[in-house]
Amino acid sequence: xxxxxxxxxxxxxxxxxxxxxxxxxxxxxxxxxxxxxxxxxxxxxxxxxxxxxxxxxxxxxxxxxxxxxxxxxxxxxxxxxxxxxxxxxxxxxxxxxxxxxxxxxxxxxxxxxxxxxxxxxxxxxxxxxxxxxxxxxxxxxxxxxxxxxxxxxxxxxxxxxxxxxxxxxxxxxxxxxxxxxxxxxxxxxxxxxxxxx
Amino acid sequence: xxxxxxxxxxxxxxxxxxxxxxxxxxxxxxxxxxxxxxxxxxxxxxxxxxxxxxxxxxxxxxxxxxxxxxxxxxxxxxxxxxxxxxxxxxxxxxxxxxxxxxxxxxxxxxxxxxxxxxxxxxxxxxxxxxxxxxxxxxxxxxxxxxxxxxxxxxxxxxxxxxxxxx
Ligand SMILES: [Zn+2]
Numbered sequence: 001x002x003x004x005x006x007x008x009x010x011x012x013x014x015x016x017x018x019x020x021x022x023x024x025x026x027x028x029x030x031x032x033x034x035x036x037x038x039x040x041x042x043x044x045x046x047x048x049x050x051x052x053x054x055x056x057x058x059x060x061x062x063x064x065x066x067x068x069x070x071x072x073x074x075x076x077x078x079x080x081x082x083x084x085x086x087x088x089x090x091x092x093x094x095x096x097x098x099x100x101x102x103x104x105x106x107x108x109x110x111x112x113x114x115x116x117x118x119x120x121x122x123x124x125x126x127x128x129x130x131x132x133x134x135x136x137x138x139x140x141x142x143x144x145x146x147x148x149x150x151x152x153x154x155x156x157x158x159x160x161x162x163x164x165x166x167x168x169x170x171x172x173x174x175x176x177x178x179x180x181x182x183x184x185x186x187x188x189x190x191x192x193x194x195x196x197x
Numbered sequence: 198x199x200x201x202x203x204x205x206x207x208x209x210x211x212x213x214x215x216x217x218x219x220x221x222x223x224x225x226x227x228x229x230x231x232x233x234x235x236x237x238x239x240x241x242x243x244x245x246x247x248x249x250x251x252x253x254x255x256x257x258x259x260x261x262x263x264x265x266x267x268x269x270x271x272x273x274x275x276x277x278x279x280x281x282x283x284x285x286x287x288x289x290x291x292x293x294x295x296x297x298x299x300x301x302x303x304x305x306x307x308x309x310x311x312x313x314x315x316x317x318x319x320x321x322x323x324x325x326x327x328x329x330x331x332x333x334x335x336x337x338x339x340x341x342x343x344x345x346x347x348x349x350x351x352x353x354x355x356x357x358x359x360x361x362x363x
Contacts, residue, residue, distance in 0.1 A: 028260070028263070033252065033254065033255055036253060036259070041250075046256075049253075050255070050256060050262070053259070054259070054266055057263055058263070058267065058270065061267060132249075135246075135249070139246055139247060139249070140250065154247075158244050158247050163214070164209075164212065164214050179208070180205070183208040186240050186244075189247070190239050190240065190243050193243060193246060197239065
């Protein structure tokens with residue numbers, strides 16, 4: 001049996017293709033956190049990340065009828081996520097700008113309703129918390145500073161630990177290009193994070 | 198100082214993406230070269246630093262927001278499908294409209310003939326009877342949902358009907 005046929009997530013997607021929505025619901029709950037985090041590491045904006053992640057799942061949902069497993073399910077869904085992040089984030093951001101001009105308090109309200117991003121804050125001293133928060137902000141800023149393709153490759157490698165060949169498939173580029181993107185990305189980060197290292 | 202030619206390979210070494218032979222030679226180089234060892238340590242620190250950033254959890258309304266979008270999409274699709282059917286069947290089956298709106302009927306006839314003529318002159322071989330072709334094309338227009346759907350002329354039908362209702 002080929003590895004993609006034995007991938008349980010591919011099987012769930014095939015069930016969904018056959019009309020069993022439960023297959024999709026299982027995939028949604030399994031992947032939602034990691035896809036949100038992939039988008040969040042790409043755009044550093046919590047709300048935008050969730051909108052991008054919803055767009056990723058909408059595409060998975062709509063693609064069911066045409067779905068043909070050619071790779072592991074995770075490779076496939078990240079391929080969609082890469083596509084959404086590279087192509088849609090600017091459009092969505094533009095929409096936010098218009099919305100926040102129209103409704104200046106809507107976003108502030110929304111932020112208040114969301115879960116805190118730092119879960120064990122109360123265990124760390126106030127100073128330590130400040131320092132670690134500041135460091136996180138610096139890291140996010142450094143990531144955001146990377147050219148988009150380098151950022152995608154670095155995030156897929158460092159946070160998701162995909163192999164170069166999987167990243168190549170997710171980004172539709174050659175493995176050699178992935179190697180260079182990750183190398184340049186790391187060099188870039190080393191420079192911008194000099195003060196934190 | 199000029200970097201060694203293994204710098205890019207150090208990044209691949211960290212990712213475990215080198216062949217056994219290259220892994221061995223880069224490791225050997227790291228033992229001998231202080232600059233490259235420093236580079237290796239720095240890149241490792243970058244990775245560790247990045248991994249320090251804690252993941253976020255989905256907000257409480259993430260899934261609900263998603264299903265709302267699915268519903269909205271489904272509703273839009275149903276509406277579009279209904280409009281397609283209505284649009285393509287309207288000229289034949291909506292006798293009510295034909296009976297009560299003579300102005301619309303003539304407008305429809307003019308548009309259909311014009312559209313048919315355009316299609317005919319683009320596609321008909323010159324040897325065939327133009328009148329017969331025109332009728333055939335118009336009949337095809339009546340029955341072919343795709344053509345009717347793609348004709349921009351018909352995009353305005355809803356507007357025309359609304360105008361008639363005022
Ligand atoms: Zn060296």
